[in-house]
Structures are given as C-alpha cells and as structure tokens.
Amino acid sequence: MKLKDYAETWIAERPGLRPRTVDLYRWLLKKHIVPYLGNAAVAKISTAMVRQWRADLLGNGVSVSMAAKAYRLLRAVLMTAADDQVIPRNPCRIRGAGDEHAQERPVLTVAQVFELADRVGRRPIGNVRKVKNGAYRLRFQRHGEMRTHPEVFATRGEADRALWKMGMDGRGDCTHDRRFRALVLLATFASLRWGEVSALRRADVDLDARTVRVRVAFVERSSGGLVLGPPKSRAGRRTVGIPQAIVPALREHMETYVKDEPGALMFPGAKGGPLRRSGFNTRTRWVDVVTEMGLSGLHFHDLRHTGNMLAAESGVGLKDLMARMGHDNVRAAMIYQHAVRGADHVITDAIDKHIGGRDDEGDDGTAGVLVPTA
Numbered sequence: 001m002k003l004k005d006y007a008e009t010w011i012a013e014r015p016g017l018r019p020r021t022v023d024l025y026r027w028l029l030k031k032h033i034v035p036y037l038g039n040a041a042v043a044k045i046s047t048a049m050v051r052q053w054r055a056d057l058l059g060n061g062v063s064v065s066m067a068a069k070a071y072r073l074l075r076a077v078l079m080t081a082a083d084d085q086v087i088p089r090n091p092c093r094i095r096g097a098g099d100e101h102a103q104e105r106p107v108l109t110v111a112q113v114f115e116l117a118d119r120v121g122r123r124p125i126g127n128v129r130k131v132k133n134g135a136y137r138l139r140f141q142r143h144g145e146m147r148t149h150p151e152v153f154a155t156r157g158e159a160d161r162a163l164w165k166m167g168m169d170g171r172g173d174c175t176h177d178r179r180f181r182a183l184v185l186l187a188t189f190a191s192l193r194w195g196e197v198s199a200l201r202r203a204d205v206d207l208d209a210r211t212v213r214v215r216v217a218f219v220e221r222s223s224g225g226l227v228l229g230p231p232k233s234r235a236g237r238r239t240v241g242i243p244q245a246i247v248p249a250l251r252e253h254m255e256t257y258v259k260d261e262p263g264a265l266m267f268p269g270a271k272g273g274p275l276r277r278s279g280f281n282t283r284t285r286w287v288d289v290v291t292e293m294g295l296s297g298l299h300f301h302d303l304r305h306t307g308n309m310l311a312a313e314s315g316v317g318l319k320d321l322m323a324r325m326g327h328d329n330v331r332a333a334m335i336y337q338h339a340v341r342g343a344d345h346v347i348t349d350a351i352d353k354h355i356g357g358r359d360d361e362g363d364d365g366t367a368g369v370l371v372p373t374a
Contacts, residue, residue, distance in 0.1 A: 001086075003045065004029070004038035007077045019227055020219045025073055032057060032070040042081050047091045050074070054097055065100045072098040106298060108188075108306045110354050116293065117184040117249075120284035121177040124167025128159040138163045140172040164285060168292055180284055182253035183267045184303065185246045186212065189351050191307035191325050192240070194300055195219055196231055198275050203262035207251055210242045210348065214326065218274055226274055236326040241348030245355035307351070314350030321347070 011017075011025050036053045037045065053074075057067045075092035082090045108116070126140035135152045136159040149166075153159035166172035187197045195217035204213045217231045231237055242250065258264050269275040270283070277300065281287065290298040308325055324347055 001042055002038065003040050003042050003077075004034045006042050006081065006086075007033065007073075010077045010080055019221060019229065020232075023221055024069075028070045028073050032062065032066070033074055037074075042078070043087055045078065045087070045091050047093050050091050051094060054094060068098050068100045105302050105305050106295060107309045108295070108298075108302070110310075110357075112293065112295070113185065113188050113303070113306065116289065116295075117181045118176075119168075119289045119293065120180045120184060120286065122167060123175045123177060124163050125173045125175060126163050126166075128156055128163060130156070140166055142172050144173065161288070164288060165292075179253070179257045179267075180280070182246075182249045183280075185249055186242070187300070188303040188307045189243050189246055189310070189355070190240045191304050191311060193217065193232060193236075193304055193326075194277055196236070196326075198267055198277075199228060200266040201262065202254065202258050202260075202264045202266060205242075205250065205254070205266060207242070207247055207254075210244060210247060211239050212242055213239045220276065226276070231326060233326055235323060238323060238326050239344075240324055241344045243348050243352040243355055245352050310351050310354050311347045313354075314347045316346050320344070 007029050011022060011029070014022075017025070033053075036056060037049065040049065054067060054071060057070065058064065062070075071092065071094070075090065075098060078087065078090045078092055081087045124140060126138055126146075128136055128138045131137050131152065135154060136156050137152055138149045138159045139146055140149060140163055141147070149162070151162070153162065163172070167174040183197060186192065187194070190212050192212070192214065196214045199216050199218045200212065200214075204215065205211075206213075214231055215237055216228055217236065219227045219229055221227055254266070257268075258266055265272075265274065267275050269279055280300075286300070290296060311324055312321055314321075324344055
C-alpha cells in the first residue's frame with residue numbers, strides 16, 4: 001500500500017481526534033509528506049529515505065518547527081505500520097527530528113498595544129481609478145477637500161498602498177472605525193486566543209464584575225468552514241479578569257457595535273456573522289499597520305503572548321498564572337480554586353498598573369523584548 005493511502009486511513013481510523021487536529025494532519029500530509037513520499041510503498045520506506053525527506057523539507061525553506069510536526073505525524077503513522085507488522089520496524093529514527101524549538105516572539109510594550117488598537121481602525125478617505133492607458137490614479141481627501149494625486153501608478157495595489165500610507169502619515173484625511181479597538185485590547189490584556197475572543201457573546205462580558213467568560217471557541221476548518229466547539233485546551237474554559245483601564249473601551253464598544261441581546265457576538269463580522277481572521281486582517285490592514293509600526297511579522301497571537309508576559313510579572317503562583325492563560329496542564333479545578341483565592345484579581349490589578357504607568361517613551365519594564373513562547 002502506498003504511504004498516502006495508508007496515512008489517510010490512519011487519520012480516518014482515529015475518531016477521537018479534535019477537528020483542528022484532523023485538519024492539521026491532513027494539511028501536513030498534503031503539503032509536506034505526500035509530495036515527497038506519498039507514492040512510496042510503506043514497506044519500502046527506509047531511514048535513509050526519511051532523512052532525505054527531512055533534509056529536502058528544510059532545504060526548501062520549511063521551518064524546523066513545521067518539519068518537526070510533519071516528522072511526528074510520519075513517525076506515528078509508521079509506528080502503527082510497525083505494530084501491525086506491515087514493516088519490521090519504524091524507519092523514523094532521527095534523533096531530535098520531532099523536537100520543536102519555540103521561536104522567539106515579540107512582546108509589545110503597553111504603549112504599543114494601545115497604538116496598535118488605535119491604528120487598526122483608520123481608513124483613508126479617497127478612491128483609486130483606472131485610467132485609459134491601464135495605469136491607476138488616486139484621489140484623496142485633505143482638510144475636507146478632494147484632490148488628485150499627481151503620480152500615476154502601474155497597478156491598483158500600488159495606488160491603494162499609497163492612499164493608505166497618506167492617511168497614516170497625515171497627508172490625507174482618515175475616518176476612524178473603532179470596532180476593532182476593544183478586540184485588540186481585550187485579546188491582549190485578558191490573554192485570549194483568536195478563536196476565543198471571536199466567539200465571545202455579550203453575556204460573556206461582565207463589565208461590573210470586570211470579567212470575561214471563555215466557554216467556546218471558533219475553529220476554522222481546512223475546508224473553509226467555521227466550527228464552534230470547546231476551547232483549545234481542557235483548561236480553556238475559564239473566567240478571566242478585565243483590567244479597569246480597558247473597561248471604558250469595552251463599554252463604548254458594546255454600546256456602539258454589539259446588539260442588545262445576551263447571545264449577540266461581541267465582535268461580529270461585516271455581515272453580522274462570526275469574524276474570520278482573514279476578514280479581520282483585510283479590514284484592519286494588519287500587515288501594513290504592524291509594518292508601519294516597526295513590528296513587521298507580528299501575529300495576532302503575539303497579543304496573547306504579550307498579555308501572558310504582563311500577567312507573569314504579577315508574581316502569582318504558577319498554577320494560578322496557567323489557569324488564567326487556559327493552559328492544558330492545569331486541572332480544571334484550579335480555575336475555580338484560583339478564583340476563590342482572588343489570585344486573578346491580583347493578576348488583573350498588576351496589568352492595570354502596567355497600563356496606568358504607560359508613558360510617551362514606551363518604558364514598560366520587560367515588555368518590548370523577545371522571549372520564547374510557551
């Protein structure tokens with residue numbers, strides 16, 4: 001049997017896998033395993049072939065982390081083949097090939113978080129039009145008056161980027177859509193994952209108690225569909241404190257953008273449905289914004305990482321800290337225990353001090369340095 005067929009059967013015979021795990025396995029199989037080894041007979045795969053496959057992955061620019069994920073999948077598939085006596089032993093015998101080394105991710109300063117939250121909603125006022133020779137010209141508004149840019153651009157993309165940059169640097173007027181400001185602040189200072197924050201409902205946010213309740217999360221399948229299910233980890237169901245400093249932003253957001261129904265989405269998409277990450281990136285021009293801020297390559301998940309680092313500086317015990325983060329290696333009971341002891345209030349108050357102490361120089365202690373992600 002060919003490896004690609006055996007691996008597909010292997011995945012299908014594991015009904016206990018989470019949908020996100022199934023999607024990851026199928027993607028790894030299609031992207032990094034089948035193109036190299038898919039047509040090889042399982043019984044013919046040797047350690048030398050596995051070594052060459054891994055070397056080819058790394059040589060073609062695949063990261064060490066992604067190669068490790070693909071290697072672990074291949075090893076698991078072939079381990080089953082060995083157990084079923086399809087092969088005499090597992091040929092995946094490369095020491096350390098399945099180990100992932102966490103990439104250092106940026107930690108924003110508090111000042112940078114607030115700047116990012118303000119920038120993601122800015123929109124230049126203007127338009128791009130195609131002219132007779134196939135080039136593009138843009139019009140922009142400045143001080144309330146529409147003007148034509150003197151330059152002609154070869155592509156619509158170039159003209160569009162020029163218009164956006166003019167709005168960012170003050171050469172053109174902008175509108176300010178604040179619907180994403182609260183999302184950035186809450187995801188950061190409550191350490192929420194994308195799937196968690198995008199699945200929040202009005203009833204999950206209690207501004208009087210200053211808490212947000214994480215019950216479910218959206219998962220985007222490889223097929224493009226969205227699935228509402230449990231959070232990423234068992235400890236993901238949790239109640240997290242909200243720093244007082246961002247309550248006004250959340251209150252403004254809920255009054256302006258959230259329907260007055262308990263089940264209304266806190267951060268709906270353009271048509272009222274769930275907000276997809278791709279839609280968020282497009283509407284906020286995330287890549288352009290973070291590049292303009294000198295934070296090229298910043299991921300949305302780095303906001304949670306920043307919040308985790310700020311929380312860690314509160315000095316609370318590891319178990320209480322991990323419970324706030326929703327990490328899988330903390331028993332569910334710890335969520336309730338730390339809430340009773342008030343540890344989450346200590347964390348939240350510590351984050352409030354960071355926010356309240358921000359200044360124009362962006363001096364926020366250890367924030368702003370590169371540290372490994374958990």
